[in-house]
Amino acid sequence: MVAHDNPSIGRLDISYGPSGLKGLVKSPYLLSQALFSSIGGLLYGYDQGVISGVIVTTSFGKEFPKLASDPGLQGWMVSVLTLGAMFGAFVNGPIADRFSRRWSILYANIIFLIGSAIQAGAVNLPMIFIGRFITGAAIGMLSMVIPLYLSELSPPELRGSLVSLQQLAIAGGIMVSFWIDYGTQYIGGTGDGQSQAAWRLPLALQCVPSLLLACGTFMLPYSPRWLMKVDREDEARDVLCRLRRVPESDYRIRLELLEIKAATIFEQESRATKYPNSKGKLQVAMREYKDLFVLRHLNRRLFIACMLQFIQQFTGINAVIYYAPTMFQSIGLSGNSVNLLATGVVGIILFLCTIPTVLFIDRWGRRKILLLGAAAMSISQLIVGTLYAVYRNRWETNVGAGWAAAIFIWVYIANFSYSIGCVNWIMPSEIFPPGVRSKGVSIAIATNWLTNFIVALITPRMLQSITFGTFYFFLAFCVILFVWVMFFVPETKGVPIEEMDKIFGGNQGQADMRRITEIRNRLGILSAEEMDLDKTKEADVDYATVEEQE
Numbered sequence: 001m002v003a004h005d006n007p008s009i010g011r012l013d014i015s016y017g018p019s020g021l022k023g024l025v026k027s028p029y030l031l032s033q034a035l036f037s038s039i040g041g042l043l044y045g046y047d048q049g050v051i052s053g054v055i056v057t058t059s060f061g062k063e064f065p066k067l068a069s070d071p072g073l074q075g076w077m078v079s080v081l082t083l084g085a086m087f088g089a090f091v092n093g094p095i096a097d098r099f100s101r102r103w104s105i106l107y108a109n110i111i112f113l114i115g116s117a118i119q120a121g122a123v124n125l126p127m128i129f130i131g132r133f134i135t136g137a138a139i140g141m142l143s144m145v146i147p148l149y150l151s152e153l154s155p156p157e158l159r160g161s162l163v164s165l166q167q168l169a170i171a172g173g174i175m176v177s178f179w180i181d182y183g184t185q186y187i188g189g190t191g192d193g194q195s196q197a198a199w200r201l202p203l204a205l206q207c208v209p210s211l212l213l214a215c216g217t218f219m220l221p222y223s224p225r226w227l228m229k230v231d232r233e234d235e236a237r238d239v240l241c242r243l244r245r246v247p248e249s250d251y252r253i254r255l256e257l258l259e260i261k262a263a264t265i266f267e268q269e270s271r272a273t274k275y276p277n278s279k280g281k282l283q284v285a286m287r288e289y290k291d292l293f294v295l296r297h298l299n300r301r302l303f304i305a306c307m308l309q310f311i312q313q314f315t316g317i318n319a320v321i322y323y324a325p326t327m328f329q330s331i332g333l334s335g336n337s338v339n340l341l342a343t344g345v346v347g348i349i350l351f352l353c354t355i356p357t358v359l360f361i362d363r364w365g366r367r368k369i370l371l372l373g374a375a376a377m378s379i380s381q382l383i384v385g386t387l388y389a390v391y392r393n394r395w396e397t398n399v400g401a402g403w404a405a406a407i408f409i410w411v412y413i414a415n416f417s418y419s420i421g422c423v424n425w426i427m428p429s430e431i432f433p434p435g436v437r438s439k440g441v442s443i444a445i446a447t448n449w450l451t452n453f454i455v456a457l458i459t460p461r462m463l464q465s466i467t468f469g470t471f472y473f474f475l476a477f478c479v480i481l482f483v484w485v486m487f488f489v490p491e492t493k494g495v496p497i498e499e500m501d502k503i504f505g506g507n508q509g510q511a512d513m514r515r516i517t518e519i520r521n522r523l524g525i526l527s528a529e530e531m532d533l534d535k536t537k538e539a540d541v542d543y544a545t546v547e548e549q550e
Contacts, residue, residue, distance in 0.1 A: 015155065015156065015157050015252075016155045016157070016244050016245075016246070016252060017157065018157070019157040019158060019160075019161065019362035019363050019494075020161065020359050020360055020362060020363055021359050023157055023158050023161070023362075024158065024161060024162075024359075026245075027158065027243075027244075027245065029242060029243065029245060030153060030154070030158070030162070030243045030244075030245075031162075033153065033220060033221060033243075034150050034153065034154075034162045034165050035165060036213070036216055036220070037105065037146055037149060037150060037213075037220065038146065038150075038165040038166055038168070038169035039169065039209050039210075039212065039213040039216075040105060040108070040109075040142035040143070040145075040146040040166075040169070040213060041142070041143070041146060041165070041166040041167065041168070041169030041170045041172075041173065042169040042170070042172055042173040042176075042209055043112060043138075043139060043142060043173065043206060043209060043210055043213075044139045044142060044143055044169075044170050044173060045169065045170035045171060045172060045173025045174040045175075045176075045177070046173035046174070046176060046177045046206050046209075047081065047116075047135055047139060047173075047177075047206055048081070048139075048170075048173070048174060048177075048318075048321065049173065049174035049175075049177035049178055049181075049321070049347065050177035050180070050181060050202050050203065050206065051077070051078060051081075051132075052181075052322065053177070053178065053180075053181025053182070053185070053202065054181065054199045054202060054203065055067075055068065055074055055077070057185055057194065057198045057199045058190060058191060058192065058194045058198075059188070059194040059195060059196045059198050059199055060198075060199040062192075063123075063196065063199075064125060064128070066125070067125060067128070071460070075456065075457060075460065076129075077128065077129065077132060078322060078456055079453050079456045079457060080129050080132045080133050080136065081132045081133070081135065081136035081139070082136060082449050082450075082452045082453040082456060083133065083136065083449075083453055084115075084132065084133040084134065084135065084136025084137040084138075084139075084140060085136040085137065085139045085140030085143065085449040085452075086140060086446045086449035086450050086453065087136075087137055087140060087446075088108070088111075088136065088137035088138060088139065088140025088141040088144070089140035089141065089143060089144040089442055089445040089446040089448070089449055090140075090442050090443065090446040091141075091442075092104055092108070092140070092141040092144045092145055092438075092442055093144070093438040093439040093440075093441065093442030093443075094285055094438070094439070095107065095141075096144075096145050096148065096226075096438045096442075097226075097229075097285075097438050097439075098281075100222055100223070100226050100230075101145050101148060101149040101152065101222070101223045101226055101438075102149070102217060102220050102221070102222050102223070103217070104141060104145045105142065105145055105146070105149070105213070105217050105220070106214055106217040106218075107141070108138045108139075108141035108142045108145065109138065109142075109210045109211075109213050109214035109217070110214065111134060111135075111137055111138040111141070112135055112138035112139070112142075112206075112210045113207055113210050113211065113214070114134055115131050115132070115133070115134030115135030115136070115137070115138060116131070116135055116203060116204070116206050116207045116210065117131075117204075117207065118130060118131030118134065119131035119132060119135060119203045120200050120201075120203040120204035120207075121200070140445065140446070140449055143166075143445050143448070143449075144438075144441055144442050144445040144446075145438075146166050147163050147166050147425040147426070147428070147429040147441070148429045148437065148438060148441045149223055150162045150163045150165065150166065150429070151163050151426070151429035151430045151497065152223040152224070152225045152226065152497070153221070153223060153224075153243055155244065155256075156494050156495060156496050156497075157362055157494060158362060159362065159426070159430060159497075160357075160361035160362040160366070160422075160426050160493065161357075161358050161359065161361060161362050163422075163425055163426045163429055163430075164354065164357045164358045164361055164422040164425070164426065165358060166425045167354050167357070167417070167421050167422045167425055168351065168354045168355065168358055170350075171347065171350035171351040171354050171417065171421075172351050174321065174346075174347045174350055174351075175344075175347030175348055175350065175351050176347075177202070177347075178344050178347050179344070179347075180201075180202050180205060181202055182344070184197065184198050184199075184201050184202050185198050186198075187201070221239045221242065221243065222235065222236075222239060223239075224236040224237075224239045224240050224243070224257075224260065225260055225264075225434060225497070227239065228257075228260050228261055228264045229264055229434060233257075233261065236257065236260070237253070237257055240253055240256060240257060241253060244256075255525070256496075258523050258524070258525050259496065259498045259499075259525065260498060261523060262498070262516070262519050262520050262523055262525060263433065263434050263497075263498040264434055265519050265523075266515060266516050266519055267433060267434045267435035268435075269515060269519070270435075270512070270515065271284065271288075271435060274287075274291075275287055285439070288435060288436050288439055289436075289439055289443075291436065292436055292439060292440055292443065296505065297501070297504050297505035298432075298433075298436065298440075300504055300505070301431045301432055301440065301500075301504050302440055302443065302444070304427065304431065304488075304489060305427060305428035305431065305432075305440060305441070305443075305444035306443065306444050306447040307484065308420065308423065308424040308427060308428065308444070309424055309428075309444055309445065309447040309448035309451060310447060310448075310451050311420065311477055311480065311481045311484070312420045312421070312424045312448065312451075313448065313451035313452050313454075313455050314451065314455065314474065314477040315377055315416060315420065315474055315477050315478050315481065316381070316412075316455070316470075316471075316473075316474030316477075317413070317416050317421065318452050318455055318456060319455050319456075319459040319470075319474070320346065320409065320412075320413060321346065322456055322459065323459050323460060323463070324346055327409065327463070328406060328409075331384075331387070331388060331395065331402050331405040331406060332391070332395025332396065332398070332399065332401070332402030332405075345410065346410070346413055349410055349413050349414050349417065350413060350417050350421075351417075352417075353413070353414040353415075353417035353418050354417045354418060354421065354422060356418050357369065357417075357418045357419075357422040358422075361422065361423075361426070361493075362493060362494065364493075365491050365493040366423050366426065366427060366489075366491060366492055366493060367485060367489060367490075367491045369418065369419050369422075369423060370419055370420060370423055370481065370485045370489065371482060371485055371486060372415075372419065373415045373416065373418060373419020373420055374419065374420070374478050374479075374481040374482035374485065375482055376411070376412075376415035376419075377412050377415045377416060377419075377478040377481075378475055378478040378479050378482065380408045380409070380411045380412035380415065381412060381471050381472070381474050381475035381478055382471075382472075382475055383404075383405075383408045384405050384408045384409055384412070384471045385468050385469075385470075385471030385472045385475060386468075387401050387404060387405045387408075388405065388467065388468035388471060389468040392467060392468060420481065424448070427492060428440065428441050428444040428445070429441055430492055430495075430497055430500070431492060431500050431503075431504065432500075433500070433501070434497075434498075490503045490504070
């Protein structure tokens with residue numbers, strides 16, 4: 001199994017400080033940009049969570065009686081968001097390449113505002129469904145580009161922590177949506193006199209953070225890797241200096257920029273060699289999508305990225321989020337406390353248990369967290385399923401068993417939060433080479449939304465037909481996750497994005513090796529073996545000389 005603990009990986013050290021909380025505190029500008037960008041994740045979580053409270057309000061039922069009384073139609077109302085998100089995630093790859101990660105965030109928020117306005121002002125079913133689809137497309141775009149953007153801003157020692165903010169924001173959005181639903185249901189009372197504001201206001205309020213993110217996009221920095229890709233090297237250098245809080249003369253800035261430049265040049269020259277007869281950017285883009293599936297080192301990365309999304313959904317997390325009240329009722333709990341236990345507590349657990357990953361993932365590593373989480377989720381699902389099998393017809397006389405099942409559902413959620421709930425955003429955003437990074441991430445996140453859609457459709461049928469077997473079904477995927485990670489998923493902790501080929505292959509053919517070596521020599525990038533690190537801190541690469549050579 002390949003693992004690296006040193007960001008230099010045999011080359012000169014380009015780390016900027018410690019990982020975890022200390023590193024985040026020492027990088028206030030980078031942290032502030034990452035926190036602000038993560039509002040996109042909050043929109044995802046909020047819209048995902050708010051609809052469960054909206055559907056059950058009395059005034060919503062009066063406005064849309066057919067939707068309120070038809071569980072199948074409600075299922076499609078929930079699921080149409082995921083179809084829109086799958087579409088948005090897939091198409092946003094080329095958009096993020098063409099217009100930048102930064103502006104694709106702005107475009108996604110404009111779309112989100114349109115969809116949210118249609119939902120909040122809906123007077124018929126088509127408006128609800130169209131608004132949900134449009135909002136879903138925006139969420140899909142954001143769920144694809146935010147992790148990609150954060151990974152490209154981050155130094156290796158903080159990349160996991162900063163990308164984990166996406167999951168923390170999603171959990172925060174789910175938590176906030178429940179309490180807003182809980183509060184607005186009392187507008188005009190909870191009976192027939194309930195105001196339409198009880199459901200329109202929660203849907204309208206999501207426009208506030210979206211508008212804030214849209215306006216703030218103009219202050220976000222461009223990704224330095226995207227700037228290098230579009231030949232804006234001076235801007236890339238300036239952005240790196242601001243993000244890393246070091247002067248342009250710092251040897252680490254020059255080395256990091258040269259590594260990014262070397263990887264970019266390699267991709268451009270390789271593309272020109274592989275596609276000499278391609279006409280236009282569209283044709284090249286289609287061939288790059290094809291390469292993701294046919295080239296060994298790329299399809300291995302794509303398989304890992306998509307498998308993480310697939311298994312994440314089939315461990316059962318969104319089944320719990322979408323159908324938590326049904327699940328809690330099925331294990332013997334009843335009364336007004338069900339929604340509070342199922343949704344309110346779930347949101348709090350999701351949020352709190354994501355925090356350790358933000359602080360420690362770059363110290364612990366991706367594999368250890370996945371293995372620990374998979375093992376604990378397996379045990380939790382096994383216990384819940386077994387309790388359900390034993391007590392399913394006599395919960396009334398075994399209240400303790402019902403509470404034990406509820407507790408282990410919460411234990412499952414806690415272990416999901418810090419493990420695959422975060423890692424499934426981190427790894428896809430960091431493992432692909434520059435030329436196909438946005439395309440690979442878009443396919444992976446589209447896979448997430450497709451499997452989300454499938455799980456949302458099959459879970460109520462499974463709970464009805466195979467009852468406790470539903471938990472054993474999700475248990476099987478938790479076990480698969482553990483085995484797969486143990487034997488097939490490499491560690492990417494601390495590895496610079498430009499050096500993922502060390503793990504996944506690529507640049508290994510003789511022609512590719514000659515090309516990357518020639519590029520590195522051309523740029524004057526020296527290995528740690530060629531130059532003593534202490535001397536390098538004084539003057540390792542003369543950047544002006546490099547530019548003159550070009």
